[in-house]
Amino acid sequence: METENIRRLMVRYFDEVWNRGEVDALDQLLAPDYRNHSSSIPNPRPGPEDLKPIVRAMRSGIPDLHYEILDLVASPRKAAIYTRMTGTHAGELFGMTPSGKRIDVRQMQIEWVRDGRIWQHWRVTDELGMLRQIGVVP
Secondary structure (H helix, E strand, O other), rough: OOOHHHHHHHHHHHHHHHOOHHHHHHHHHHEOOOOOOOOOOOOOOOOOOOHHHHHHHHHOOOOOOEEEEEEEEEEOOEEEEEEEEEEEEOOOOOOOOOOOOEEEEEEEEEEEEEEEEEEEEEEEEHHHHHHHHOOOOO
16 A cells, blocks of 8 residues: 555544544444554454444543644555644543543554555553543542
8 A cells, every 4th residue: 555545544544533533434444353452441352343432432531532643654554653632531531530631642553554444553652641631640
C-alpha cells in the first residue's frame, strides 16, 4: 500500500472512530483478524468487535474526546503515530468516577496495515500523567 494511502487511513481512523465515535467504521478500517496488543480490556478477541466497547467507554467517560495527530510516519506496511488526546473527564471511565477535569495526554501508536486495513496495533500512553490530571493519583 502506498504511504499516502496509509496516511489517509490513519487520519480517517482517528477522525471517524475516536473523534466522532463512529464505531461502525471499524468494520471497514480494521482487518477481520485485527489484533489489539495494547488493549484496555484483557484478552480481546481478534477483529473489530472488542475495540467498539473501548471506544464507547472512552467517549462516554470523555465526551469531548479529541485526538490530534502531532506526527505520522508511514511506510508501505505500517505507520507510527504520535498523538495528543484531550478532553474532559465528565463521565465514568473504566471505573473512575467523573472528575470534571481536563486531560491532555500523549500517545505513541504503531499500526500495521494489510490489504488496506489496520491489522495489528500497539500503543503506549502516558497513563500515569492522565491519572494525575484527573486526580486519581497525586
